[in-house]
Amino acid sequence: MADKVTDVKADPAVRRLAVDVRDVSLTFETADGKVNALANVQLQIAEGEFVSFIGPSGCGKTTLLRLIADLEQPTSGTLLVNGVTAGEARLERAYGYVFQAPALYPWRTIEKNVMLPLEVMGFSDSERRERAKRYLALVNLSGFERKFPWQLSGGMQQRASIARALSFDPALLLMDEPFGALDEIVRDHLNEQLLRLWDKTNKTVVFVTHSIPEAVFLSTKIVVMSPRPGRIIDIIDCEFPRDRTLEIRETPEFIKIAQRVRNGLRAGHSYDE
Amino acid sequence: MPVLAVVLALLAIWYVGAVLMNMKLVRDGFEREETKYTTAELIAGTMTAERPLLAAPHQIVATFADDIFGYPPNSPRSLIYHSAVTLSATFLGFVMGAVFGIFLAILIVQFRTLEKSLLPWIICSQMVPILALAPIFIVVLGAIGVHGLFPKALISAYLCFFPVTIGMVKGLSSPDPIQRDLMRTWSATPSQVFWKLRWPSAVPLLFASLKVAITISLIGAIVAELPTGGQAGIGARLLAGSYYGQTIQLWAALLAASMLAAGLIALVGLTERAAARAMGARS
Amino acid sequence: MTERQFAGALAIAVIGMLAAIGLPLSSEPAMALYGRPLPLTATLAAAALFAAAGLLPPVWSIAAGFAGVVIGCAMSLDLLGDPAIAGNAAFGFWLPVLATWLAAGLCVTRLANLRPRDNAVARTVNLAIPLLFGAMVIYLWEVAVRGFGVPAVLMPSPGATAVRFVHSLPMLWADFVQTFILGMLTGYVIGCGAGFMVALIAHRYRFLGQGLLPIGNFVSALPIVGIAPIMVMWFGFDWPSKAAVVAIITFFPMLVNTLAGLAAAGHIERDLMRSYGAGHAQTLGKLYLPAAMPFIFNALKINSTLAFIGAIVAEFFGTPTQGIGFRISIEAGRMALDVVWAEITLAAIAGMAFYGIVALAERATTFWHPSYRT
Numbered sequence: 001m002a003d004k005v006t007d008v009k010a011d012p013a014v015r016r017l018a019v020d021v022r023d024v025s026l027t028f029e030t031a032d033g034k035v036n037a038l039a040n041v042q043l044q045i046a047e048g049e050f051v052s053f054i055g056p057s058g059c060g061k062t063t064l065l066r067l068i069a070d071l072e073q074p075t076s077g078t079l080l081v082n083g084v085t086a087g088e089a090r091l092e093r094a095y096g097y098v099f100q101a102p103a104l105y106p107w108r109t110i111e112k113n114v115m116l117p118l119e120v121m122g123f124s125d126s127e128r129r130e131r132a133k134r135y136l137a138l139v140n141l142s143g144f145e146r147k148f149p150w151q152l153s154g155g156m157q158q159r160a161s162i163a164r165a166l167s168f169d170p171a172l173l174l175m176d177e178p179f180g181a182l183d184e185i186v187r188d189h190l191n192e193q194l195l196r197l198w199d200k201t202n203k204t205v206v207f208v209t210h211s212i213p214e215a216v217f218l219s220t221k222i223v224v225m226s227p228r229p230g231r232i233i234d235i236i237d238c239e240f241p242r243d244r245t246l247e248i249r250e251t252p253e254f255i256k257i258a259q260r261v262r263n264g265l266r267a268g269h270s271y272d273e
Numbered sequence: 274m275p276v277l278a279v280v281l282a283l284l285a286i287w288y289v290g291a292v293l294m295n296m297k298l299v300r301d302g303f304e305r306e307e308t309k310y311t312t313a314e315l316i317a318g319t320m321t322a323e324r325p326l327l328a329a330p331h332q333i334v335a336t337f338a339d340d341i342f343g344y345p346p347n348s349p350r351s352l353i354y355h356s357a358v359t360l361s362a363t364f365l366g367f368v369m370g371a372v373f374g375i376f377l378a379i380l381i382v383q384f385r386t387l388e389k390s391l392l393p394w395i396i397c398s399q400m401v402p403i404l405a406l407a408p409i410f411i412v413v414l415g416a417i418g419v420h421g422l423f424p425k426a427l428i429s430a431y432l433c434f435f436p437v438t439i440g441m442v443k444g445l446s447s448p449d450p451i452q453r454d455l456m457r458t459w460s461a462t463p464s465q466v467f468w469k470l471r472w473p474s475a476v477p478l479l480f481a482s483l484k485v486a487i488t489i490s491l492i493g494a495i496v497a498e499l500p501t502g503g504q505a506g507i508g509a510r511l512l513a514g515s516y517y518g519q520t521i522q523l524w525a526a527l528l529a530a531s532m533l534a535a536g537l538i539a540l541v542g543l544t545e546r547a548a549a550r551a552m553g554a555r556s
Numbered sequence: 557m558t559e560r561q562f563a564g565a566l567a568i569a570v571i572g573m574l575a576a577i578g579l580p581l582s583s584e585p586a587m588a589l590y591g592r593p594l595p596l597t598a599t600l601a602a603a604a605l606f607a608a609a610g611l612l613p614p615v616w617s618i619a620a621g622f623a624g625v626v627i628g629c630a631m632s633l634d635l636l637g638d639p640a641i642a643g644n645a646a647f648g649f650w651l652p653v654l655a656t657w658l659a660a661g662l663c664v665t666r667l668a669n670l671r672p673r674d675n676a677v678a679r680t681v682n683l684a685i686p687l688l689f690g691a692m693v694i695y696l697w698e699v700a701v702r703g704f705g706v707p708a709v710l711m712p713s714p715g716a717t718a719v720r721f722v723h724s725l726p727m728l729w730a731d732f733v734q735t736f737i738l739g740m741l742t743g744y745v746i747g748c749g750a751g752f753m754v755a756l757i758a759h760r761y762r763f764l765g766q767g768l769l770p771i772g773n774f775v776s777a778l779p780i781v782g783i784a785p786i787m788v789m790w791f792g793f794d795w796p797s798k799a800a801v802v803a804i805i806t807f808f809p810m811l812v813n814t815l816a817g818l819a820a821a822g823h824i825e826r827d828l829m830r831s832y833g834a835g836h837a838q839t840l841g842k843l844y845l846p847a848a849m850p851f852i853f854n855a856l857k858i859n860s861t862l863a864f865i866g867a868i869v870a871e872f873f874g875t876p877t878q879g880i881g882f883r884i885s886i887e888a889g890r891m892a893l894d895v896v897w898a899e900i901t902l903a904a905i906a907g908m909a910f911y912g913i914v915a916l917a918e919r920a921t922t923f924w925h926p927s928y929r930t
Contacts, residue, residue: 066827069827069831070830071827071830071831090830090831090833091833092833093832093833095831096831097827097828097831099824099827099828100824101824103822103824103825103828105825105842105843105846106924106925107846107849107922107924116832116842117832119842120829120832120833120834120838120842121832121833148924150924150926275763275764275765275766275767276766276767276770276771277767278763278767279764279767279768279771280767280771283771326789326790385668385669386664386665386668386669386685388668389668389682389685389686390664390668390685390686390688390689391686391689392686393685393686394686394689394690394693397908399861400860400861400904400907400908400910400911400912401900401903401904401907401908404781404865404868404869412888412889412891413710413711413893416709416710416891417710484777488777488778488779491779492779492781495779495781495782496781496869496872499869499872499873507782511782511784511785512785512873514785515785515786515788515789515873515874518789520786520789523785523786524786526782527782527783527786530778530779530782531778531779534777534778534779535774535777535778538777
């Protein structure tokens with residue numbers, strides 16, 4: 001369903017909006033009173049973009065992602081995904097969600113785990129098999145189909161969970177600190193692979209992270225957020241080519257953007273608590 | 274709130290069940306005496322039948338209260354008397370079982386051979402319906418001249434040592450290797466390791482298993498009273514009720530047993546809290 | 557235990573075996589060991605094997621030690637065949653028994669301290685240790701009962717029980733069918749099934765679940781076996797009343813455990829199913845039930861012992877003239893303890909077999925659970 005956008009450098013404004021967040025607020029009722037998780041958030045994400053949410057813990061970046069996924073409902077404001085409400089988009093199976101933890105079901109083999117959403121969505125048996133094979137190959141896990149998740153390393157598990165999110169070919173990929181628990185070398189490697197994947201498939205990716213280099217390296221757009229109440233304080237465009245490699249991290253442009261992100265984070269957050 | 278609602282619903286179902294199940298009994302009674310009866314009389318009859326198939330809750334509570342308060346506590350008709358008999362066997366058995374269970378657990382944790390050779394049999398012994406062997410104990414112990422409280426307590430003890438042993442073995446071996454290494458770096462003696470690390474970390478599991486053990490102990494004491502044709506105790510009361518078809522009395526005895534069980538668990542719970550406070554926890 | 561301690565303790569066993577040769581076997585007039593060629597040879601052989609065990613490297617020493625133990629056991633059992641010894645056994649008889657016991661204990665300890673690298677060997681060793689331990693207990697029981705001449709009304713010997721068991725197979729089979737298959741199994745299936753279904757419903761409707769869980773927890777702790785006389789009144793003396801007791805006893809643990817299990821699925825896993833737009837039935841089948849399996853099997857295991865107890869205790873309140881509980885209470889009253897012990901053996905075998913089947917099914921279904929991963 002993802003219509004191929006061949007020329008990425010074309011004006012993003014003419015592309016359809018994958019996510020359209022307008023004046024969204026969310027307050028939680030807790031035992032200690034009301035908590036302003038998000039206040040008046042405005043955000044437009046065009047199709048084919050790679051957008052990172054970055055901010056300190058408690059800034060609502062995960063909450064915003066969960067709102068897009070209809071795992072939470074906003075207290076006020078409107079939120080459209082592919083032009084329909086988040087709830088409708090969820091039922092249309094418009095997005096794949098990758099959580100902080102791999103959350104693979106331990107009683108299923110890797111292959112069966114990738115087939116789980118396909119079973120839920122009623123794909124045919126042969127289609128399920130074929131897709132599991134294809135997406136496991138895409139994340140370099142061919143040959144591990146019959147293993148159980150707990151027999152694999154953390155990085156491999158997270159790759160399997162990405163294959164699972166891709167398996168039903170959603171145009172939108174929501175990723176919540178997917179590599180947060182992995183060591184830096186594995187993380188760099190997976191970041192590169194994720195970029196290749198994004199370049200190849202033309203999906204829209206929304207990516208939550210608290211690592212500045214990760215955000216700058218991956219994104220076409222960085223959304224800097226700040227807590228109490230959770231809000232967006234800066235949106236930074238990143239103009240690196242789609243086929244960037246890890247080497248760009250040494251370039252002055254990269255460092256400049258990273259600096260801007262760091263400044264934004266510092267301005268929005270007091271560390272004396 | 275939901276608990277209350279479900280309890281009320283269950284009570285309502287009970288009453289409906291009582292009416293339906295006792296209906297035939299009451300109707301037969303009326304017809305034998307060839308009296309005319311109305312439906313209202315019929316339903317009223319099901320609520321007050323002397324030997325109903327299913328006693329109505331209010332009948333049980335009335336009989337229960339009567340059995341408790343209606344007689345002096347040392348009369349063999351008083352439920353307090355029977356409860357006391359069962360309770361003493363329960364307590365004695367529980368204490369013996371718990372002490373033995375803890376002792377066994379300490380041995381098992383200390384000696385690898387015992388863990389490998391004895392523990393599997395202790396576990397296996399639980400798959401054998403030990404409670405069913407209660408009569409043998411009573412008979413065999415009776416044959417060698419041991420009567421009264423002790424055989425019953427022994428059955429209770431035999432039943433309830435198991436959860437304590439298992440819980441304690443788990444608890445005593447629960448400290449992390451890191452914590453044990455830490456004790457090693459301070460060159461702590463084995464007894465220091467035991468009292469400062471193993472024992473405190475076993476306490477929560479100890480109380481969890483004591484709660485299980487005390488209910489099993491009660492069940493053991495009750496069942497031990499069944500086969501001997503015992504004269505006293507809740508088990509004897511159940512047996513008598515079943516012989517003479519005194520259903521309401523049966524239910525009252527069951528109610529007493531349930532309240533005993535709840536009371537005993539609460540008692541262990543209180544001890545647990547006291548122990549936690551003694552160990553410095555804030556309540 | 558060090559090598560030296562091990563060898564020293566075995567030396568004591570050797571001395572015990574050899575010292576017995578000159579001592580009287582019985583308080584009655586009877587020939588001592590030196591006048592009985594076969595037992596004498598056996599004693600010497602056992603002593604030699606124990607000595608070898610003290611000197612050889614670990615694996616061989618264990619083998620030699622156990623060979624000696626087997627010979628020692630056979631010897632004392634053979635001696636008990638002499639009516640002059642059985643019941644009047646004296647120091648010359650007990651000394652080799654004690655020496656054999658010591659040697660067996662040493663060898664089991666050494667076996668337990670072996671740490672084989674190969675998994676299959678380790679598993680075999682872990683299985684062999686309790687079996688050897690059990691065999692030793694049965695041997696000591698047999699020797700003690702026959703050596704001291706304990707009257708059969710108090711405690712029959714394992715051998716006599718085994719003979720009684722083989723001779724009364726038809727009766728035992730009838731009791732087994734009555735109590736185990738008709739009474740217990742029927743009730744078990746009904747009770748567990750009902751508990752499971754109610755848990756599914758209570759899980760679907762939160763209000764019901766919130767109300768049922770504390771009640772179920774409470775009732776699980778009550779002495780429900782006491783319901784048996786009432787069930788006998790309702791359903792009569794035959795197996796349906798036993799099945800009813802079993803069904804009621806097994807219902808609550810199943811309900812409580814299944815409810816806890818259905819709540820065990822993690823938040824992320826639930827969000828995952830939600831992000832797929834899965835319906836309740838799909839989430840139940842693909843997430844909640846698999847995640848609940850360890851809990852359900854826990855209930856099945858708890859219930860397998862509870863059910864058996866319930867079925868037997870219910871028979872104390874009245875039965876047709878067969879059934880394990882009925883037989884135990886009747887024969888115990890008649891002091892026919894060998895029949896009682898045969899029934900106990902039957903109950904033990906049936907109980908363990910049933911538990912074993914449940915445990916195997918558990919391993920096959922919840923192999924993924926952290927407690928089973930290898």
